Amino acid sequence: MYGLKDLKEKINITETTVECPVKDCDVIVERQRNSFKKEKRFYCPEHKIFISPSTFEYQNESDNLLWKDQDDLELFKNIQRVKRESRMVRDNSEDALTWNVFRFLEKNQLLEKVMSAILGISIKSPEIIYWSYSQKEDTSWPDLNKARTYFGEQIERSSEPDIIIKSENVLFFIEAKLIASNETVPTNLNDAKKYQEKDKELYSQLFKSNFNTVAVQEKKYELLRFWLLGNWIAKEKNLDFYLINLVLKEKEQNIENIFGQFIKQDQNKRFIRITWEAIYSQILKHGIYLNDSNKIIEYFKNKSLGYDGFGNLQKAFSIV
Numbered sequence: 001m002y003g004l005k006d007l008k009e010k011i012n013i014t015e016t017t018v019e020c021p022v023k024d025c026d027v028i029v030e031r032q033r034n035s036f037k038k039e040k041r042f043y044c045p046e047h048k049i050f051i052s053p054s055t056f057e058y059q060n061e062s063d064n065l066l067w068k069d070q071d072d073l074e075l076f077k078n079i080q081r082v083k084r085e086s087r088m089v090r091d092n093s094e095d096a097l098t099w100n101v102f103r104f105l106e107k108n109q110l111l112e113k114v115m116s117a118i119l120g121i122s123i124k125s126p127e128i129i130y131w132s133y134s135q136k137e138d139t140s141w142p143d144l145n146k147a148r149t150y151f152g153e154q155i156e157r158s159s160e161p162d163i164i165i166k167s168e169n170v171l172f173f174i175e176a177k178l179i180a181s182n183e184t185v186p187t188n189l190n191d192a193k194k195y196q197e198k199d200k201e202l203y204s205q206l207f208k209s210n211f212n213t214v215a216v217q218e219k220k221y222e223l224l225r226f227w228l229l230g231n232w233i234a235k236e237k238n239l240d241f242y243l244i245n246l247v248l249k250e251k252e253q254n255i256e257n258i259f260g261q262f263i264k265q266d267q268n269k270r271f272i273r274i275t276w277e278a279i280y281s282q283i284l285k286h287g288i289y290l291n292d293s294n295k296i297i298e299y300f301k302n303k304s305l306g307y308d309g310f311g312n313l314q315k316a317f318s319i320v
């Protein structure tokens with residue numbers, strides 16, 4: 001895995017070429033444009049990566065993963081069975097980041113401590129569900145599937161929170177972001193109207209604005225779906241519901257107010273922004289004595305976001 005320590009601070013990008021970002025490497029490859037392509041002409045054989053002007057992809061998924069003991073890899077394989085799409089090989093993959101951080105918390109029994117400290121509530125017996133894969137059920141989480149069916153979603157295009165945490169008292173959906181923003185819109189507007197039409201009473205209990213305003217005009221389609229489905233499940237199971245937007249400290253700073261103006265919140269249902277950096281601080285506080293902690297701390301410190309338009313390397317996290 002290559003991070004800030006291994007990568008050139010600046011790479012040379014021309015109209016037609018780009019250089020390998022790994023320090024001391026002379027390989028120059030063809031410049032690729034638009035959607036990322038894993039082709040030989042973009043490949044550095046020395047470092048086994050496919051290169052674009054802004055980022056790179058590893059040859060194998062496991063090159064981007066911190067945790068690959070046998071039980072990790074088995075769980076990872078099971079997740080892939082139900083996960084909708086996988087982009088774990090890209091250096092700036094939010095999925096790889098999510099796995100590396102949350103699997104660390106889970107393996108080291110830190111989930112309860114860390115999330116309780118950040119959110120200021122007590123979380124009891126948390127069960128973590130990665131991209132809808134329930135370890136208990138060994139399949140996609142049945143309660144989520146019920147909600148998907150209720151709102152008429154087709155499984156292949158269904159809502160898939162990055163992380164679900166089910167605890168004794170609260171259900172959490174965590175939508176994790178690294179590069180991407182929260183702006184998403186429906187591809188098929190007529191189809192998407194079902195979210196408001198299916199259960200008008202519930203919709204009006206949860207939202208202050210209509211579907212068109214929230215999902216289309218304000219481009220908060222993904223958050224709308226999570227707020228709706230999560231609350232529906234929580235209601236069925238008599239739990240509180242927290243929708244968590246996990247972002248970089250620098251990004252989406254006003255998202256609680258922006259999305260907050262369209263939804264109805266109370267003590268039992270809340271929308272909260274938290275940051276990767278806050279999780280890092282909690283790991284420093286609670287996890288420093290653990291075997292794996294050096295690995296995850298180094299990972300945070302060394303994580304890059306790839307290169308900006310001028311070929312300058314960007315640090316992922318605002319930490320020292």
Ligand SMILES: [Zn+2]
Nearest residue numbers: 020025044047
């Ligand atoms: Zn190279």
